[in-house]
Amino acid sequence: EIQTIEKEAFKLCRIESITIPSSLINLTEGWCVGALELSNVKVSPNNPRYRSYDDQTVIGKSSIENDEFDVLVFCSRNAKTIKIPTFIKHIDSYAFHECKKLTSIVIPTDSQLKIIGKNSFSLTSIEIITIPSKVTEIKERAFYVCKHLMQVNFLNDSKLKTIGKEAFSNSLINNISIPSQVTTIEEEAFSYCDQLHLIEFAKDSKLQTIGKSAFKKTLIRSMTIPSQVTQIARCIFDECYYFNSIKFAKNSKIEKIDTNAFYNIGIESISIPSN
Secondary structure (H helix, E strand, C coil): CCCEECCCCCCCCCCCEEEECCCCCEECCCCCCCCCCCCEEEECCCCCCEEECCCCEEEECCCCCCCCCCEEEEECCCCCEEECCCCCCEECCCCCCCCCCCCEEECCCCCCCCEECCCCCCCCCCCEEEECCCCCEECCCCCCCCCCCCEEEECCCCCCCEECCCCCCCCCCCEEEECCCCCEECCCCCCCCCCCCEEEECCCCCCCEECCCCCCCCCCCEEEECCCCCEECCCCCCCCCCCCEEEECCCCCCCEECCCCCCCCCCCCCCCCCC
16 A cells, blocks of 8 residues: 655666556656666556556656656656657656666657656766756756766757756766757756866847856866846856956946955956946
């Protein structure tokens, strides 16, 4: 009669297989975090909320009242390559977390995906990811410590609005173009990306907020801050030793430059906007 598996219930255990009965309707965020050998999750065909999609993944409903299965819940920790079904709208927190052998993720261009969840791909070995156009949010640590991730692509009509805290921290990305619809880059989003040398913003960028230490310890040399940004956050360029040029877009709305914003960098001159 079990209905819920709570957070970290199987943390760091060595189980390889588990069968989900028909009564279980709630897999709490992080329920199998650290279970590195869990390669086989079977779901009872009578379960109203979860379903085995193939030999490697489990899908679910965002709400048990829903008719459609729209969430990718879990992937085998032994998976090497995965194609995300087009009908998935949400990749759940920790769905691919610590899939150490996972090198390839294919997301179709007509994907319905909207949310990439917390820690969903963290500590995997993926090398390249193309974010489909309907994604609006990349949550906290979604691609954290992806030590092989070198390229992140956004489609031209991207609807992405938020890049979460430490979303791409500690990856091998060397350059990235931020979609124009992004309004928020949260703290440490690209921190410790020690190969990152170029970040570009669209001319019509709607970016308003860049969190503290967002670009800490990267190789970026220069940046033009989009006009809608109102604050240069604390320690935003900390340990960016090669950073030597900052410009502000015309009609800049910058009102505040926070503590240690330009600490310990090689900037030689700056023109402060009128606001």
